[in-house]
Amino acid sequence: DQQVKQNSPSLSVQEGRISILNCDYTNSMFDYFLWYKKYPAEGPTFLISISSIKDKNEDGRFTVFLNKSAKHLSLHIVPSQPGDSAVYFCAATGDSGGSNYKLTFGKGTLLTVNP
Template structure:
């Protein structure tokens, strides 16, 4: 059973506009959430994270929002750049178990 879901396999955005990637989870025990970015033939690269005590975390052009009641998180990229074109995975962990569950990824294409 998929505990972390990314329902949009792909997303296309114009350069300079906002990209919004969404992620839903089912396990209410998750308390740490992460976004990873993956280029072809490379491993996933850690991008940004948020703990369940916060509802927003910002790092430059990247902001992650967490809505615990809806079990939903999103990644906002603004402004989007062509170099942001990659597959983005969300991940979640909980119970201090250091076990991470990943979504299936969203392929973002930023059009110049």
């Protein structure tokens, strides 16, 4: 059962426009969400995160929005740049009462920003 879903395997946008990457989750125990960016043959790089007590978090060109009632989050990149072309993973974690802080990842969305 896939608890974190990224339904769009790929997205193509023009340089300078907005990129919107979507993520849905099913586990209502998730209370912290993260986005990672990954280039081929490299490890994922942490981008931005959001706690379930917020509905928006912004860091430069990156903004993450969380809609808890819809169990949906999105990553907005404005303006998009060719260097943003990568696979973006959505991840979530919840209060399991333990200390392992395991992340559940989506399958990723390949973003291509065209010059």
